[in-house]
Amino acid sequence: MNNFTRTALLLAPLMLSACHKKVTEPAPVVVAAAPAAAPAAAPATATGTTATDPAQMSEAQRELAEKQAALDYGTMEDTYMKDPKAQWAASAKASSTFGGEHPSDSNLAANVVGVVDGKTWTNNQQDIGFDSLELGYAKPVQATEVRLVVPAGDVTEAITKVELQDSDGKWNTAWSGISDVKHDRRGNRTWFVRTFPKTTYQVSAVKYTFANNIKHGYKEVDAAQLVGE
Ligand SMILES: [Ca+2]
Known part of the structure; x- marks a missing residue:
């Protein structure tokens, strides 16, 4: 009508x-x-819930849904990896490193440089204070997005601030707050992504702050992208 x-x-x-x-x-x-x-x-079951409720799915439906989620994750990650406007970190430094004064190579901030490879930086505190990870990029860009890749886990919940450094060395807050990015169980990594209006200045470094008490446990990061042109 x-x-x-x-x-x-x-x-x-x-x-x-x-x-x-x-x-x-x-x-x-x-x-x-x-x-x-x-x-x-939508067709309803005897209990009145729809067939998309995982608890009401048959084993075959559940398996299919899991495969679809895995495919969606794979497509998302492939798009990020091949993004022509994204660059991987060229340098990295952190406020702390697991092992303190004598960290092993397997925990250094330098492990965040370059593409995702399973090698990570690990901080030195599980639940006390704050840590930060600062990433430098080879080509300064007017940025629209940043992406931080962490191994399986809930590290993304501890991130409280993302700052962008302009060519004068000044840090500008692109985002701060309580992170809503949870462990992405569709794949082996979680991508923490923050999108914002294109910066008027050229960004050459990005700094992430972790509040260790928000999510207890060591914080690990594999790689980081800066997106812009
Ligand atoms: Ca890495």
Whole structure:
């Protein structure tokens, strides 16, 4: 039923009572079309929930949904990896490193440089204070997005601030707050992504702040992208 018909239907009794001499077209013909949209609802189970509820899915449906989620994750990650406007960190330094004064190579901030490779930086505190990871990029760009790749885990929940450094060395806050990015169980990594209006200045470094008490445990990061042109 189009809007005009609906309005005409609603107004019909009023018009009839207000103006006895005018008789509009017979209402019952229009009314008959109304229920057509009703039966289009999703099929419901005996308990009243729809078939997309994981608890109500058959094993085959669940397996299919898991494969679809894995495919979606793979497509997302492939798009990020091949993004022509993205560059990987060229240098990295951190406020702390697991092992303190004598960290092993397997925990150094330098492991965040370059493409995702499974090698990570690990901080030195599980639940005390704050840590930061600063990443330098070879080509300064007007940035629109940053991406931080962490191994499986909930590290992304501890991130509280993202800052961008301009060519004068000044740090500008691109985002701060409580992170809503949780462990992405569709794949082996979680991508922490923050998008913002294109910066008016050239960005050459990005700094992430971790509040260690928000999510207890050591914080690990594999790689980081800066997006812009
Ligand atoms: Ca790495």
